[in-house]
Amino acid sequence: MTASIIATGETPYTRHPPAATTTPQVIAEAVRRALSDAGLTPQDVDGFAVSSFTLEPDHAVDLAWRMGFELSWLMQDTNGGASAGGMLQHAIHAIEAGDASTVVVAAGDLMDRNAFSSLVARYNRATEQHLSPLPLSGPNALFAMLTSRQMRALGLERSDYGKIAVAQRRWAAKNPGAVYRDPMSLDDYLTAPMVADPLGRFDCVPPVTGADAVVVAADERVAGRRRARVLAVTASYNSDNQTGDGLQTGLQACAPPAWDRAGISPEEAGVIGVYDDYPAMVIAQLMDMGFITAGADVPKFIDSSIFTGKLALNTSGGQLSAGQAGSAGGMHGLVEVANQLLRQAGDRQTDARFGVVSGYGMVLYRYGACANMAILESVA
Template identity: 75%
Template sequence: MTASIIGAGESPYTRHPSTKASTETVITDAVVRALENAGLTPEDVDGFAVSSFTLEPDHAIDLAWKLGLRLSWLMQDTNGGASAGAMLQHAVHAIEAGDASVVVLAAGDFMDKIAFEQLVARYNRATEDHLSPLPMGGPNALFAMLTARQMEKFGLTREDYGRIAVAQRRWATANPEAVYRTPLSLKDYIQAPMVAEPLCRFDCVPPVTGADAVVLVADELARGKRRAKVMAVTASYNSENQSGDGLQTGLADCSSIAWERAGITPGDVDVLAVYDDYPAMVVAQLIDMGIIPKEADISDFIRKRIYSGDLAINTSGGQLSAGQAGSAGGMHGLVEVVRQLRGDAGSRQVAAKFGVVSGYGMVLYRYGACANMAVLEAAE
């Protein structure tokens, strides 16, 4: 592929947004930060993509106009946790086709209590017509059942999932932009109040307000700059037609293609950002991408690779500690891996040549219908 990310920015996440904040203001803030990080201005941009659940009644073109962007390529995506990978995939193709040369990808939402309640009640027609009337209280109940099924299939315990949450909180303590940075122990996790058995408070991603953005450019414009070169982006949508058990994501279909196109193996990866709305989904995606080998003892892998910190996964703290800012949840991991590959991760910096970002989202009746994966390489 012939495109690289040379800038990343995040509008600070918060559980209690200012009365002056809006979806427009937080996305704009993230875009400005990403452009400054890339050493560019709005006048340099000719491509723009945005993902948001709460931007309405505005659309991508309205936001582009308010940002002062004059464009030859424009996209709007509403696929939640899979939106960053989807926009990246389309933007790379736009650059390769000559439709744009400097593309800003942005995602964010204003997510207070009212906005969150409206989102989970009217997420899509399936939710509004068939899940909300139960009432089912949002996705926690769905993923509680999926987690219980995963526990039974692989012999996992609550402690196994707790080790994932604790490890990510440990990373979050070094991330000043994470909403939750107080150290978390396994005892804290086990004793936390139940939300929907077997899920406790620390298994459920906290909604926040915020936004993220990256700047993607043609490789010839990235020469001499610290960059994350895009090696591969693959996706799978509606892979199981909502007929499976939910324990396998679309990554099982598209990850082998990503590894082949990138020319590396799962063992070559130095840093990962896995979409983490629930710990069970971290496990599912790691299996589907081959990061957890098929023959591995999953509980042992969690202890020795994730809990120990040996595997640099969700080094921002992930959404479980940094927060889920609506559609920005899908962009949060991309921003973090770009920062790691460009050496911008501060005290949580790891030695990283190759990074992987996975996206997962858009619960239909039961499970996420969208999944994608991007492989990036540190380059200059």
């Protein structure tokens, strides 16, 4: 591929946004920060992609106009946790085709109590007609069943999932943008109120308001500057036709071609960002991408690699500690891995040369129908 991420921007996440806050405001602020990081102006941008659950009644073109963009390429994505990878994939293709040379990719949402309640009640037709009437307030019950199934299949205990949440909280302590930064012990995790057995409070992402953005540019335009070159982006949709048990994701189909195109192996990835709406999905994605090999002792892997911090996983704190800003949850991992490779991650900076990001989401009747994977390389 012939394009790179050259800059990132994030509107600070908050659990309680001011009353006048709007979705276009938070997205525009993230875009402004990304352009400032890149040293660019709106006039330098000729491509724009956005994902949001709460942008209506506006659309991508309305937002682009309000931000001063005159474009030759535009897209609007609706795929939530898989939105970042999908938009990045399309942006790269647009640049390679000559349709654009500098693309801003952004996502964000206003997620106050009313917006969140409306989203989980009318997420899609399956939710509105079949889950909400039960009633099920969001996907917690579905993923509680998946977590129980994974526990039995892999010999996991609640404490194993707790080690993932605690490890990510340690990373969050080094991230000024994380909503939850206070220390959390394994005992804090285990004694937290139960939400949907076996899921407790710290297994479930906190909804927040915020936005994220990256600037993607043709390599020929950014030679000589630090960048995160995109080596591969792969995607899979409806991989199990909504008949699977949720223990495997579409990343099983994404991973082999991604590693092949990038020319590296999982062992070479120095920083990893996975979509962490629940700890069980962290494990599922790590297995599907090959970080946890078939037949491995998964509790031992969690203890020796994730809990110790040896594996640089979700170094922002992930959504479990930083928060899930609606559709921006899909961008959160991409922004963090890009920050690591751009050498602008502050106190949590690693020395990674290669980074991997996975996207996952869009619950239909069962589990996530969308998955994607991106592999990036730090280039000076």
